[in-house]
Amino acid sequence: MTTPSPAPKLPVSLAANPKLSSWVRITDEGHVAISPGKVEIGQGIVTALAQIAADELDVEIIRIEMIRASTATSPNEGVTSGSLSVQQSGRALRHVCAEVRQLFLAAASERLGVDPSQLDVDDGTISGPGNVRTSYWELAGEVSLDHDATAGAAAKIAAKRAVAGHSVQRVDIPDKVFARPRFIHDRALPDILHGRVLRPDVSGARLIVLNEAAARAVPGLVAIVRDGNFGGVVADSVAAAEAALKALRKGAAWSGGEPLPNEDDLAGFLKSQPVETTIIDTRTAATTPKPAQTLRRQYTRPYIAHASIAPSCAMAQWDDDRVHVWTHSQGVYLLRADLAIVLKLPAESIIVEHMEGAGCYGHNAADDVALDAVLLAKAASGRPVRVQWSRHDEMSHAPFGAAMAIEVEADLDADNDIVGWRHAIWSNGHAARPGRAAQPALLAATEIADPYPRMISSNPPAANGGGGDRNSVPLYDFPAWTITSHRLLTMPVRTSALRTLGAQGNVFAIESLLDEIAALRGEDPIEFRLRHLRDDRAKDVIRAAARRAQWKPPKQSGIGHGVGFARYKNMGAYCAAIAEIEGTDDIRVKRLTLAVDVGEAINPDGVVNQIEGGAIQATSWVLKERVRFNRARITSTSWTDYPILTFSEVPVVDVEIIQRPEIEPVGAGEAAPGPVTAAIANAVFDCLGVRVRDLPITRDKIIAAMELAS
Amino acid sequence: MPNIQFQLNGAAAAVDADPDQTLLEVLRGRLGVTSPHFGCGAGECGACYVMVGDRAVTSCDMPMWSVAGKDIVTVEGLGTAEQPHPLQRAFISEQAMQCGYCVSGILVSAAALLKRNPSPTEGEVRAALDRNLCRCGSHNRMVRAVLRAALEMAAP
Numbered sequence: 001m002t003t004p005s006p007a008p009k010l011p012v013s014l015a016a017n018p019k020l021s022s023w024v025r026i027t028d029e030g031h032v033a034i035s036p037g038k039v040e041i042g043q044g045i046v047t048a049l050a051q052i053a054a055d056e057l058d059v060e061i062i063r064i065e066m067i068r069a070s071t072a073t074s075p076n077e078g079v080t081s082g083s084l085s086v087q088q089s090g091r092a093l094r095h096v097c098a099e100v101r102q103l104f105l106a107a108a109s110e111r112l113g114v115d116p117s118q119l120d121v122d123d124g125t126i127s128g129p130g131n132v133r134t135s136y137w138e139l140a141g142e143v144s145l146d147h148d149a150t151a152g153a154a155a156k157i158a159a160k161r162a163v164a165g166h167s168v169q170r171v172d173i174p175d176k177v178f179a180r181p182r183f184i185h186d187r188a189l190p191d192i193l194h195g196r197v198l199r200p201d202v203s204g205a206r207l208i209v210l211n212e213a214a215a216r217a218v219p220g221l222v223a224i225v226r227d228g229n230f231g232g233v234v235a236d237s238v239a240a241a242e243a244a245l246k247a248l249r250k251g252a253a254w255s256g257g258e259p260l261p262n263e264d265d266l267a268g269f270l271k272s273q274p275v276e277t278t279i280i281d282t283r284t285a286a287t288t289p290k291p292a293q294t295l296r297r298q299y300t301r302p303y304i305a306h307a308s309i310a311p312s313c314a315m316a317q318w319d320d321d322r323v324h325v326w327t328h329s330q331g332v333y334l335l336r337a338d339l340a341i342v343l344k345l346p347a348e349s350i351i352v353e354h355m356e357g358a359g360c361y362g363h364n365a366a367d368d369v370a371l372d373a374v375l376l377a378k379a380a381s382g383r384p385v386r387v388q389w390s391r392h393d394e395m396s397h398a399p400f401g402a403a404m405a406i407e408v409e410a411d412l413d414a415d416n417d418i419v420g421w422r423h424a425i426w427s428n429g430h431a432a433r434p435g436r437a438a439q440p441a442l443l444a445a446t447e448i449a450d451p452y453p454r455m456i457s458s459n460p461p462a463a464n465g466g467g468g469d470r471n472s473v474p475l476y477d478f479p480a481w482t483i484t485s486h487r488l489l490t491m492p493v494r495t496s497a498l499r500t501l502g503a504q505g506n507v508f509a510i511e512s513l514l515d516e517i518a519a520l521r522g523e524d525p526i527e528f529r530l531r532h533l534r535d536d537r538a539k540d541v542i543r544a545a546a547r548r549a550q551w552k553p554p555k556q557s558g559i560g561h562g563v564g565f566a567r568y569k570n571m572g573a574y575c576a577a578i579a580e581i582e583g584t585d586d587i588r589v590k591r592l593t594l595a596v597d598v599g600e601a602i603n604p605d606g607v608v609n610q611i612e613g614g615a616i617q618a619t620s621w622v623l624k625e626r627v628r629f630n631r632a633r634i635t636s637t638s639w640t641d642y643p644i645l646t647f648s649e650v651p652v653v654d655v656e657i658i659q660r661p662e663i664e665p666v667g668a669g670e671a672a673p674g675p676v677t678a679a680i681a682n683a684v685f686d687c688l689g690v691r692v693r694d695l696p697i698t699r700d701k702i703i704a705a706m707e708l709a710s
Numbered sequence: 711m712p713n714i715q716f717q718l719n720g721a722a723a724a725v726d727a728d729p730d731q732t733l734l735e736v737l738r739g740r741l742g743v744t745s746p747h748f749g750c751g752a753g754e755c756g757a758c759y760v761m762v763g764d765r766a767v768t769s770c771d772m773p774m775w776s777v778a779g780k781d782i783v784t785v786e787g788l789g790t791a792e793q794p795h796p797l798q799r800a801f802i803s804e805q806a807m808q809c810g811y812c813v814s815g816i817l818v819s820a821a822a823l824l825k826r827n828p829s830p831t832e833g834e835v836r837a838a839l840d841r842n843l844c845r846c847g848s849h850n851r852m853v854r855a856v857l858r859a860a861l862e863m864a865a866p
Contacts, residue, residue: 042809042846169805176810177798179745179785183811186744238735239728309749309757309845310811358811359846391750605805609848613808616847639754639843647839650849 010151011091013037017075018148023096024053026140030124032059035067036093037077038085039330040172042359043669044606045085047170051602052090055163056097056155058121059136066171070353071336079331079433081362081497082465083572083667086602090665099153100145107139158600158661165661167605172356184328184355185313188386192315193222194238195376195387196245197444198231199397201633202257203494204446204454207231211251218244223379228449232376234385258492260629267300267405270426275486280462280469285479289419291411295516299408299509301695303493303627304401305642310358311394312365316373317384322349323377327370328357334435335367339374341440342448361617363496365389365398367434368443375444395642396634397443400627401498402428402457404468404505408513416521418532421481423472423509428488429457430467430501441496457495459487459502465569471503471674474510475567476532493629500568500670504618507566507674508681508695515562515682516691525563525682526551537574537597537658538567544595544656545576558582559590560687564678566671573598573671574658577615579651579679581687585706586699589619589651589680596655596671599663607668612653614672620645621673622680626696716780718743719787729775734758736774737784745785745814749843756842759815760784764825766818766841785814788821797821800859801852808846816842820856829860 010018017023017037025033034053040046046066054061067074077089101121109116114128127133158165175182200207207229215224215233220240225232233248235241261269315326323343329335332352340347352370360366369387377385389397404427411420432455434441441455459467466472469485518528526546533539542565545551552561565576574597580590592615601607624643628636636642677695685691690705711726718741727736737743737760746769749757753768760769761783789795797820800806807813816839823830823838830838835856836849844852 042807042811044808169802173802173805173807173810174791176807176813177785177801177817178789178791178794179814181744183747185747185811186738238739239731307845308811309755309809309843310747311749357809359809361845388748391752609805609808609851612850613847616849617845620847638752639750644843644845645849647836647842647844647849647853648833650836650847653850 010149011088011095013075013077013088013092014095014149020096020100020147020149021145022075023093024100024145026136027065029137031063031065032057032136033065033067034093035074036089037069037075038080038089039069039354040356041080041330043610044170044603045080046172047168048086048602048606049089049093050171051163051168052094053097055161056094057101059124061163061168063124068354069332070351071332072351072353074332076333079334081330083568083670086665086667090602094155095153096149098155099149102153103143104136104139107143108134111139164602165600165659167603170606182356183310184315184326184357185310185388187355189315189317189384191383193234193236193380193383193385194241195232195234195373195385196241197372197376197387198245198248198252199393200254200257202254203633205254205257207252208255209253210248212248214247214251215244218247224248225376225379227375228447228451230375230444230447232372234376234380257632259631260492260633262631263629266302266403267298270403270405270488274489275426276489278485278487280466280483280485281473281481283481288480289413291419292414293412295410295412295513297408297513297693299406299505299512299693301404301505301508303403303495304498304621304625305395305627305636306361306364306398306401306498307395307642307644308358308360308364311389311391312369312398313357313386313388314370314373315384315386316370316377318377318380318382321345323374324351324353325370325374326353326355327366328355328360329366329370330360330363331433331435334433335370338367338434338440338442339371342371342442342445343374362401362498363399363431363433365394367441368398371442371444392637395637399432399494399496402430402468402495404502406505406509408509410513410517412517416517418478418517419480421474421478423481424484424486425468425472425502425506426486426488427468427502428491428495429459430495430497431460432457432496454491454494456489456491459485465571466502468502470501470506470569471566472506473570475535475538475570477534478532499614499617500673503566503568503670503674504621504677507564508677511564511675511678512681512691512693515685524552529565538565540658541565541574541576541595541597544658545578545593548595548654548656549578549593551578558584558687560683560685562679562682562684562686564675564682566674568671572666573668575611575671575675577672577675577679579676579683581680581683583687585702587684587687587697587702588649589623591652591654592619592676592679593654594656594672595658596668597658597660598666598668598671600661600665601657601659602665604657604659607657608655610668611655611672614669615653615676616645616650618673618676619651619680622677622695622697624696714774714778716777716782718782719784727774729773731774732770733760733772733774733777734769737769743784743786747811747814756815756819757812759818759842761818761822764822766822785817788817795821796859796862797856800855800862804851804855804858806851806855807848812842812844816844816852820859823856824860824863829864832857
């Protein structure tokens, strides 16, 4: 007896939003509107999705109009995060467009009297034997897309794709080069007013006095808003709003607030807090040899700011008890859910519409500023209000990437082979995004008169790649391990998702200790890794990076090389990085060589761009970045106090893609930072003979490590 | 409020403005010129650069009184899709950005550099762009684009 093969399933985003017309519409003569639920955050996703649609529909990419996500019209695809957009939106669109093409072929077959198998589509024109022809646009009135997708439609095989898999120019770049307004910051609505919010320097402080007299005297002031500890101004120009805010600030007195930890002992702080402990994974060996020695190491990373170049911005406009919000949030539906809680309105009364912002690299203040705009717009008598945060607010009130302390213990046998491995993480949770809980995650929700508590960050489940524990389970074949995550239940420094969540810290820890053990054994660190890997795709990226970097170049004084590897979330993109650095006590990263495997690379140049960007941003994190604070407030509130890598400091970045068109694509945006962090740290050891286990790797840390070693 | 006159992208401009208001506010709020972006308001990131003569200057901290009589160029005045500046063409060819928020300031810095030094070395391009911050990590593509534009401009 044969068992029937399981019924084909719809891609996850499509199963949640099955109606074809919510994804694709044949619009006016010669155009196709594609409406994904994912949003552009500078990663090029809109172009990659347009490529997929163009391919399956057989239309030129120029005919495709990509519709910005809105809760009024778009499929609900949750949040644009986790390097999942190509996987989720891309798969859904591929399926939808294949089915739409089939429907049009069936209609054309009927009209032309030709079997569908004899019809071809070329740029939307359908033709068959005897020069019979019609088009998507002629047939648009006859083909209804207002029904649900079926599981049967088959997308093209890889070899038949003409657009996906090839580098195409991004659809958004011409606007950005020719100064055509595209960012929310540049698209002020007619009749707009400007709002600014008053916030305390001390997180959680209470507004006990607010003298409004001076602010009321500012010409152009429209309203002063006060709701508990939330205060702000609305004015008819940016200058008036800022002048009124300045006056209001002088009239404000604050009290209390939450003290901050000691920034010079983050590990001590993290390990002394109440925690929720989870065993992430264990592996037990059949026999447990007694270790000859155990290496114990602690790795730390500081809080890291998203530090978008653009301060967060939003617009809101009330119409009776309905509100329309324009936002660069990564999740329009999730933001709407939180707004509905705070405003005590049904979600249907709120439209949240996406407009592009600058790169956010995770959950920054995009959602917070949307609630600010909504609250201030209540005082604007139906006029739209635009709120833009200051640089200071962006660097002090937006969530940060969580600090981490990671202890790794490796049991070694007499040959210094690994026989046991324990990895323990202390960190706040890495996600406090809106729309996922019964309480809102938005900053102003903690400030209003009837406040919600600050949401304590949690960690996504392991099936979604985990949070603080992301990439903590080794891909190597160690015989035994225990991986433990301690999530803090207090959160004096506000944290949420930053690019890679915990993966940067965990990969740094694992790959640093592996390097140390390889050195102890006198074994080449690449050979050591290859010997402990069983996955050929993993080995291939390491070999490709090694080949490309001519591993290992002969030892030169003042130059060091190091390697790092990870598969993002242990189920996404494979990436290996080799760093070349130079220096004595102050180091410079000269070159990063990376190899990456994302399966099918839809837009190879887009993948290279994402890998380059992730590598350079990680270099900045590793060499320079650390949120600074005293016991009362965040102090790194400007670019002077929070420097990032500059043009002269940026290394050469050389990327090789291993293209695998037959394998489902995965995202590229978060593959590089972990491996690059480890590669730089390992290159520092190669160059200077010291291990720096406390990020960032600054001159002071190197000198401290040298003193410790001597 | 005094009437302040200056040249903007090759045309005469005149606005009644508070002399202490910043050029960035006037460009964006009054004149609808949105390519200079607000980034920090402290002259530290370069997103708001405009070109004055052959120099890139921050407009977020430039008071209007100092603008009188100046010749100001923004990306709107560099070129158009129909007649692009070589830098605009090169930034497209090199796909030299991710989010692109910093790009108009970088185009201005690069255009000013190429006015002063039509054939810069890579090191000179990096030094000229050092006051522009890019968070996405598109630096190397931008440097390549500037060098490509310089080559194109030098071609007979």
